Structure formats: C-alpha cells, structure tokens
Amino acid sequence: MFLSWQGMSRTINESDDSMLSKDPKSPLGDEGHSGGITNGAGVLKKGPWTSAEDAILIEYVKKHGEGNWNAVQKHSGLYRCGKSCRLRWANHLRPNLKKGAFTPEEEQLIIELHAKMGNKWARMAAHLPGRTDNEIKNYWNTRIKRRQRAGLPLYPSEVCLQVLQESQRSQTSCGTSGGGVGHLDLMQTHSYEIPSVPFDSLKAYQGILPYVPEFHDISAGGMLMKGIGSSQYYSFMPSTVHRQKRLRESMDAFSDFDGSITWGLQSVDQSQDTCDKIVRSFGLTFPYDPDPTTENPLPFGATQGGHSLSNGNFSASKPDLGPVKLELPSLQYPETDLGSWGTPSPPPLLESVDAFIQSPGPGTVQIDCGSPRYSGLLDALVHESKTHCSTKNQSSDKSSNSSTVTPGDAADSSTLNTCEREWDANGDPVSPLGHSTALIFNESTPISVSGSSVDEHPPAETLTGSSVKSEPVEHIFTSEKETKKIFNDLNVSRPDALLASDWFEHSTLCVKDQTIMTDAIAALLGDDFSSNHKDMAADTHTSSQGWGLGSCEWSNMPAVCQMSELP
C-alpha cells in the first residue's frame, strides 16, 4: 500500500542517491514535477520526496535528532521546508514505522477510537504503534467513502454497543449524579483508554441497535453520531470529513450535516465561543454554505443554520427522511437511498450491522449507544464547561432553570417565531438535510413505536401541507407541557425521537437570551440539568448521562437560534 509515491520517488530518482550534493543547483533543488516556494536560500522543493532527499533527511536526523526542522534546510542542503521534513520523517522515515495494510485488529481499533475521539488522528495514532496519523486519516477517509457508497453505517453496531457498555460502566463507577463531568474527567485522564471489551464479543449484538441518537453528532459528538448513525446518517453527515471545499465532493453526503452547525455558530459572537468551539471540534460545518471557505456572515438561525441543526438532528430519523430526499442539496450523497430509510428492508449491504438502521432494538442500548460521552466532543465539552459546572452546581437550581423555562413563554415563542421567520425570509433553502424545523419534528415523532406521537403530533408536513417552513414553530410545539407530553408519548427506545423533543425544549430556551444559553451549556455538563431529565430517563432506562449530554448538545442550539436575532 503505501507505496505509490514512494515507489514513484524511487522510480523517478533512482539515480538521485548521487545527488546528495548540497549545491542549491543540484537536482535536489529542482527535480520532481512540482514547483517550489522560494525562501531566502532559494526554491524550496515540493512534491514527492526522492530517495536522495530521504537519505539526506535521515542523515540529518541521525546527527541532530528530531526537531528543529527548519534547520534541516540550512544544515543539510535539503530544499524542503521544515514542515515537509517533519512530515516526511514522521510518516515515512522514522524507525519502527509499520508499513502495509492495516490488520483487522488495527482496523477495529481505529473504528473504536474514532467513535470515541472523532478525527483526532494523532491521538488515534498513539494507540497504534507504528502507524501515523496520516495513515489512519487516509484509511478512515477511504473507509468512509466506501461505506458511504455502500450505504453502510459508519460504525458497526458493535462499536455503538461497546461505547454504550463503557459508558454504563463508567457511569456506574462515577455515579449518575454529576457522572457526566466526573466521567469526562476520567476520560481525559485516561486519554481515551480503549475499553477492554473485546470487539468480537459485541458481534452478538449486531442488529440490535436500530437507532442511535444521531443527534449527538450534531452537537458534539459528531463522530459518534456519524458512526452510529446509519447509512442515512452519514449520508447527511459527513463526517468528519470535509470541511472546506466540501462542495467539491458534493457527493460526499457527510458534509451536509456537519456544516450546518459550524456555519451558524461561527458567526456567533464571542460569548458563544464555547458552543462554537464545541461544535467545531467535531468538524461541523454548514453543508450548503455558498462559500464553504467563508464564515457565514448571516445570522445563523435566520437561515440554513437553524435548519442545519434541525437537520442534523433529524437526520437521525431515517424513517421519515424519505420525503426529504427530493429536497436534498446537491451536497448530499447521491448514492444514499434516503427514500429507503424508512423502509423495513434496506438494500442488502455488505454488513449485517446495518440492521440497526432498520428496526428499533432494545431501547436501552440505543440511547447510550449514541452517548457522546466518549466522543472527542464530549471531551471538549467537559473542558469548556467545567468551569461553569463547578459554579453552577453550587446553585443547582440555576442550571435547571434553563430547563424549566417554558417554551411557551411569550418571549420564547416570539423568539422562535423570529427564528422561524428568519428561516422563511431566507427562503428556507433546502436545508442540508432538506428539513425544516417542522419537518424535523415530523421526522422525530413518527419514530415512536409504542407511543402515539405520530397521531398526536402529525408531521409538520401534514399540518402545513407542502410548505412546512411557513408553519410557525409553536404550532408544532407550543409549550413545555406539550413537549413533555410528547416526551412521554415517545417511546424512549427511540433516542432520536427523544432527542428531537429535547431539542425543541431547549431550542426555545436558547432563543430566550444568551444567559440562558450559557446556563444551558453549563447545565448540560452539570448534575442539575441531567437530573432534570433523570426521571424520564430512568423510566426508560435511559442513562441520565445520555440526557445530560443530550442537553449539552442541544445547548448549542441557543447559539443558533440566537443568531437569528442578531442585527
């Protein structure tokens, strides 16, 4: 495997070994097909490394050791920038590098690690001796594309289960109260220790994870979400993957979801940095940002942003995404059969693990499965909000206040309306996911298996006909009561549905004002907040942590909603 370039280098410069000359005019300085950049000493070469250059670099490192890469050029006559030298050394020349294809064990480990860390390639590489971050990254990106094409979930259900198990385990050890933070701390301390749960042991659970809270992805645990997410999921969320130039790969469905959040949040003011960072840490970007390279100057909530969030969340609800298919932006992965999400029999795929896409399984597993706790996101969240929690916990009710704010409050409603109007004003461009808020709701409720959410809360489309966006948000969700009712109606075994409700509940909060938003974030990680949901969660065997995280994730919503109110 990795040898095309190396091989090429060798092929091209087999005679370069004699070019160790340090003469700036030597072939070392200009050979190869790529141009170079000039620095004081001449043209810095770019492009594939030659064996001669490798030799020089190796020689240099032998003498001077690693580091001070910028000095390489000066001392060795190598016309490469320090960065290039470091990269070359780290990825190809340093000893103990393991070459060749990843072993199945390594692949499993990568999947696990990615589920927990997200695109933290360097950290992942630390767990894979002899492997480089670049290698892992390439592997993952390749894998993503492959699975995307195949319509497979990014992560096998085993990984979800494993994460769940670890989550539960840690929860047990840390206690539910404040477990979130505590656990996170632990996580950090252990630097994402890989769980000891044997991968193979999880095989038995294949197919029992019908629904994973893909919501998480949106917020912070994008990775997990993605992973857990079914094919549908990542058809919207790309992963992790592409951020800037995403349009280029319009087919890479992933990007869509990601983008949404970042896009919106990026324009938020400093006070929302926390949310922003959190979101960013997950590589969230707005999918159909007209100009992916620029931060959207427009109020988030006003446009896609709001949708993005919703979209992201609701992408989790596969069953109802069918109708959305037509609305999918070009960015969305074309090969993903969105329309089939809701169908009981998705196209036969390579892996049976996809079963979890289709039918709901044991509720317990599902919810936790998506717990972002183990995602890099979680880590970031904890980090960011640790301070908040410590203080908030002192006045426990404070954080809970955010959760007790009645969505039905006039202010909230108006805010929501504002958001909603903003969306409309912007033409409710086909959201990355092709959903509007209403649609989101629609998607989430129908999921209910045992509840009557569908009947009681008809899909937004039903309510509004074809123009979902024109439907005032409050028509869908008018009060906290209603929200809670829906919560109750919803089968908790459907985490996505719950999260959807959660989202609504918090979205109203966020729009209230920035303070509330901040509180929500803090609460998200705090005991208080999670405790507010604990009862519900407990009834459904949902981990309080999961709720706490859910809250956390959705605490990001405020930023989004608020943006709509920005001048």
Place this chain on the structure above:
DNA sequence: AAACCTCGCAACCGCTTCAAG
C-alpha cells in the same frame, strides 16, 4: 487499445497550540 473512472496514498496547506524571548 484508449478513454474514463475510482481508489489510495503522499504531500501540502492553513490553522492552532505551545514555548521561548
């Protein structure tokens, strides 16, 4: 046989973080 397409890998770019001055 040629054109086209996809894949995989190496390398580059831009940004962030960190430490030294």
Place this chain on the structure above:
DNA sequence: TCTTGAAGCGGTTGCGAGGTT
C-alpha cells in the same frame, strides 16, 4: 503581557495505479 517562531494537527489536493467500459 505580547510577539514570534516552531511544532503539531486536521483537512484537502494531486497524482499514479488499477480497474472498467
């Protein structure tokens, strides 16, 4: 405290190889 440079990280791009039409 601020500045600056080095290092690190993640995302993206370029290009050859191999497969398909």
